Amino acid sequence: MKAKQYFEDTLRRVLTARGLPWPEKALIEPPRERKFGDFSANVAMLLAGVAGMKPRDLAEALATELRTCASEFERVEVAGPGFLNVTFAPRFWHSAIADVLREGADTGCVNVGQGRTVQVEYVSANPTGPLHIGHGRGAALGDSIARILRKTGHTVSCEYYINDAGRQMRILGDSVWLRLRQQAGQDVPDLEDFYRGDYIKDLAAEVAKSHPGILEMPEVQAVDLCFQYAVNDILAGIKRDLADFRVGHDVWFSEKSLVLAGKVQETFADLLARGLAYEADDALWFKSTQFGDDKDRVLRKSSGELTYFASDIAYHDDKYKRGFDRVIDIWGADHHGYVSRMQGAVEALGKKGALTVILVQLVSLLRNGEQVAMSTRAGQFETLADVVEYVGADAARFLFLSRKSDSPLEFDLELVRKKSMDNPVFYVQYAHARVHSMLRKGAEAGISPAEPGDAAYACLNTPEDLELCRLMERFPSVVALAAESLSPHHVSHYLSDLAAALHKYYTQHHVLSAGAEVAAARLLLLSCVATVLAAGLDLLGVSAPERMDQNPEAADEITGDTAGNATA
RNA sequence: GGGCUCGUAGCUCAGUGGAUAGAGCGCCGGACUACGAAUCCGUAGGCCGCAGGUUCAAAUCCUGCCGGGCCCA
Numbered sequence: 001m002k003a004k005q006y007f008e009d010t011l012r013r014v015l016t017a018r019g020l021p022w023p024e025k026a027l028i029e030p031p032r033e034r035k036f037g038d039f040s041a042n043v044a045m046l047l048a049g050v051a052g053m054k055p056r057d058l059a060e061a062l063a064t065e066l067r068t069c070a071s072e073f074e075r076v077e078v079a080g081p082g083f084l085n086v087t088f089a090p091r092f093w094h095s096a097i098a099d100v101l102r103e104g105a106d107t108g109c110v111n112v113g114q115g116r117t118v119q120v121e122y123v124s125a126n127p128t129g130p131l132h133i134g135h136g137r138g139a140a141l142g143d144s145i146a147r148i149l150r151k152t153g154h155t156v157s158c159e160y161y162i163n164d165a166g167r168q169m170r171i172l173g174d175s176v177w178l179r180l181r182q183q184a185g186q187d188v189p190d191l192e193d194f195y196r197g198d199y200i201k202d203l204a205a206e207v208a209k210s211h212p213g214i215l216e217m218p219e220v221q222a223v224d225l226c227f228q229y230a231v232n233d234i235l236a237g238i239k240r241d242l243a244d245f246r247v248g249h250d251v252w253f254s255e256k257s258l259v260l261a262g263k264v265q266e267t268f269a270d271l272l273a274r275g276l277a278y279e280a281d282d283a284l285w286f287k288s289t290q291f292g293d294d295k296d297r298v299l300r301k302s303s304g305e306l307t308y309f310a311s312d313i314a315y316h317d318d319k320y321k322r323g324f325d326r327v328i329d330i331w332g333a334d335h336h337g338y339v340s341r342m343q344g345a346v347e348a349l350g351k352k353g354a355l356t357v358i359l360v361q362l363v364s365l366l367r368n369g370e371q372v373a374m375s376t377r378a379g380q381f382e383t384l385a386d387v388v389e390y391v392g393a394d395a396a397r398f399l400f401l402s403r404k405s406d407s408p409l410e411f412d413l414e415l416v417r418k419k420s421m422d423n424p425v426f427y428v429q430y431a432h433a434r435v436h437s438m439l440r441k442g443a444e445a446g447i448s449p450a451e452p453g454d455a456a457y458a459c460l461n462t463p464e465d466l467e468l469c470r471l472m473e474r475f476p477s478v479v480a481l482a483a484e485s486l487s488p489h490h491v492s493h494y495l496s497d498l499a500a501a502l503h504k505y506y507t508q509h510h511v512l513s514a515g516a517e518v519a520a521a522r523l524l525l526l527s528c529v530a531t532v533l534a535a536g537l538d539l540l541g542v543s544a545p546e547r548m549d550q551n552p553e554a555a556d557e558i559t560g561d562t563a564g565n566a567t568a
Numbered sequence: 569g570g571g572c573u574c575g576u577a578g579c580u581c582a583g584u585g586g587a588u589a590g591a592g593c594g595c596c597g598g599a600c601u602a603c604g605a606a607u608c609c610g611u612a613g614g615c616c617g618c619a620g621g622u623u624c625a626a627a628u629c630c631u632g633c634c635g636g637g638c639c640c641a
Contacts, residue, residue: 333639335639340571415580422592548606
């Protein structure tokens with residue numbers, strides 16, 4: 001982060017001195033190949049026309065000036081069509097060690113948010129049954145985005161919107177009430193589209209037990225009781241599943257409370273007053289065509305029933321009235337047709353641009369390459385809880401967060417589990433544990449990490465030493481990129497790179513037998529790497545263990561047994 | 569039929585308009601009398617779906633087509 005900034009600042013000064021502007025499409029980035037140096041700039045190609053010079057000639061001129069005015073560069077070179085490639089002196093990279101040591105767990109913090117308030121709403125599954133694997137992907141993504149935004153200077157609130165007011169909810173109450181009466185011996189036929197899962201029967205039995213007089217109640221009251229009991233019970237289960245997945249929401253917002261508080265009517269009145277809603281055919285309509293939709297949408301049907309869209313508008317109105325600068329909604333990809341409509345509604349609320357919708361593509365659950373049926377009767381791995389128990393929260397989260405959210409994801413249970421020792425999450429965790437193992441061994445031998453300073457840095461000048469420093473120095477910009485693009489996968493890919501550099505270092509440079517002074521310096525460097533690994537894993541909500549307990553053979557045996565039992 | 573989205577190595581996937589397009593898995597071949605071999609090193613594997621366009625420069629941006637997924641009629 002500092003390195004890139006330093007290069008950019010000096011380059012800007014050089015350009016200004018020549019009367020050249022900073023081009024819009026200027027890019028400073030680490031080149032693909034190490035031999036091109038630490039950073040590469042493309043300004044000479046972009047400015048050749050303005051400057052009236054050939055790209056390479058301009059680049060040479062700029063390079064000459066950079067060499068004289070920038071003390072931190074070891075080399076400044078011109079390559080290819082006119083790239084300016086710079087290499088920093090080792091002492092510049094060494095300063096990353098002191099930075100990480102000073103910042104500790106806060107390493108990687110970048111204040112790009114400057115205290116702006118952001119709400120992240122995710123999961124928000126209807127409380128009609130347990131969470132499935134697809135919800136897990138949204139949960140991991142939302143939680144990780146929240147962690148990344150907090151790390152980058154945003155004030156974040158995580159919210160779960162409980163759809164407890166609509167048609168689905170009436171069906172839930174009816175379903176439990178139906179089962180309850182059937183269990184009481186009444187001859188009641190099954191309904192057309194009610195929930196048939198076994199958990200409905202369990203709920204019915206529990207309601208009957210805790211409310212013995214329910215059969216004598218007026219039906220409306222009894223159904224409502226069934227409904228409330230069911231929602232509370234299912235929500236408790238959802239919260240438990242999320243907690244086991246290390247996901248926690250700050251606010252659980254009830255749609256019903258929104259309706260009862262009259263917020264939907266308030267929003268209607270507001271839209272009517274501003275001419276953005278109108279009555280027609282006994283229904284109330286939103287003028288979504290004003291905001292790019294292909295037709296206007298119903299808010300209140302002629303039957304008087306409210307649409308989901310109506311309460312969603314009121315809900316978002318309420319979000320902004322609570323003072324959030326920005327709202328991020330994470331939805332399943334099957335809702336993508338709803339995005340532009342919701343964006344239009346937010347624009348109508350006067351908050352254009354303040355809503356970001358992230359669509360999470362489907363997760364197809366596989367088992368040895370074959371699709372696992374999700375919708376049939378209670379299968380082995382229908383639910384998030386089952387999957388988490390089988391493969392572990394760390395492996396599931398890392399896998400979800402290693403891919404862009406807008407690509408469909410294949411989640412093969414046996415691959416994540418049976419090959420768990422080749423799983424990227426273990427690769428990264430092992431790197432962290434390896435460092436701590438060396439620190440323990442070092443302590444036994446009376447070697448502790450050196451104090452940062454020139455004496456220690458003098459022992460850290462191999463290419464592998466400097467590569468680790470470079471990677472550590474890059475961490476804050478990776479976090480900033482992940483925050484800007486709302487894409488945690490940049491973090492997981494970075495961590496894999498850092499872990500690879502660490503493993504390579506480990507095989508090339510023996511730490512503890514290198515002599516007391518060198519060993520202490522290396523422990524200093526590696527302990528900083530461990531700090532960064534832990535900070536990065538924390539952004540993904542993945543643990544950073546100080547030792548790995550299992551050995552691979554034992555893990556394979558466990559897998560074999562469990563897989564055998566599961567298929568038996 | 570309209571719209572959104574994705575097509576990159578055998579598989580799963582990265583890739584911010586830049587240089588010879590990368591990684592993991594899998595295949596093949598190497599490396600423990602030292603800090604954990606859960607690791608490392610090497611070989612092989614590509615019309616970046618197809619065709620145009622914009623650009624000094626396109627896997628990346630634009631248009632059309634083909635194919636997969638989804639939403640809406």
